[in-house]
Amino acid sequence: MPEGHTLHRLARLHQKRLAGGVVRVSSPQGKFAAGAARVDGHVLTRAEAWGKHLLHHYDSGLVVHVHLGLYGKFTESELPMGEPVGQVRMRMLGAPDGQPGFGTDLRGPTACEVLLAPEVEALTDRLGPDPLRRGADPDRAWRRIHRSRRPIGALLMDQQVVAGVGNVYRAEVLFRHHISPFRPGTALSVDEWSAMWADLVALMKVGVRVGKMVVVRPEDDHGAPSYAADRPRTYVYRRKGEPCRICGTPVAHTVLEARNLFWCPTCQPD
Structure with a gap:
């Protein structure tokens, strides 16, 4: 299972390549179709990691929560991306101003879900301090x-x-x-x-x-x-x-x- 540093690297990558612009979100596999539709076409304002959890914050106030578990993995690509290969739970495509187009496919996560702010707070409240987060106690x-x-x-x-x-x-x-x-x-x-x-x-x-x-x-x-x-x-x-x-x-x-x-x-x- 990926450890915390992997999720923080992903958060930094997604913050750099996708945050600040409209992101097209889909679920080629279909399992996340309803969740993808709720955030598709919105601006990704922030990507962050907390322990082994990745959080994508959107301008609508919705947050996509990903836990990779044992088998989850993101693969990255410049745009245009080809047809999805395998069971892609979530595909994100974006091109913030001044950035080249970027896409990422998520396969096999334990969790990929849309959360409201109180649910995110409840999640992070359950977690201990993360050595990689500024101000962790x-x-x-x-x-x-x-x-x-x-x-x-x-x-x-x-x-x-x-x-x-x-x-x-x-x-x-x-x-x-x-x-x-x-x-x-x-x-x-x-x-x-x-x-x-x-x-x-x-x-x-x-x-x-x-x-x-x-x-x-x-x-x-x-x-x-x-x-x-x-x-x-x-x-x-x-x-x-x-x-x-x-x-x-x-x-x-x-x-x-x-x-x-x-x-x-x-x-x-x-």
Whole structure:
């Protein structure tokens, strides 16, 4: 599932290429036809991301909410676009003044829906602070973490605690701070949380800027390659049984709250 930096990159792209002009919105697949008709021909005023949620704000006050889920993906193209290929849930076409024509197709999202302002507010109120949003308050997350007996590895994946963190950033930031994913939130110190939050902000900003996750420190960026082509080199994520880049201990794997979890038992002791 795409993590928060991917949605922020999409929001920046759509803001740059589509905001400020009339956007033609359609649903070649048909599943979003009624929603597309409500915003078609309106001006896209703003595109933003909040955690793993993308929000397109229109001059009518309506907002299109997209959650990519496991399989959702946007593909981009200059105009004119060809005929839709595959199951395109939403197509957006626009050419704001002074900009070349731009189009994007959305396929396979978990959610693609039109929301009213109170519904958007209810959605964002449910989310924890997003490390990529200006003014995000890490204390909001800390207040939930230090009262909880749930493992920190589960709390970091809870979008109501921290918005935008997924499996890769979860595994890697815990490794970088030598914290066991099984440590209860109540056993985490405020200084440890502050250091992790600052690291998440820095790592995810790099992800937005370069379009990929960079989680291994330069001095450790050697040895085994990435776990798959075009994937980030990681300390522990997707490296089950391979030697830890720091100590050589085989990387461990289990399932925690229905999500794959990777860690080094030596560098991240219980």
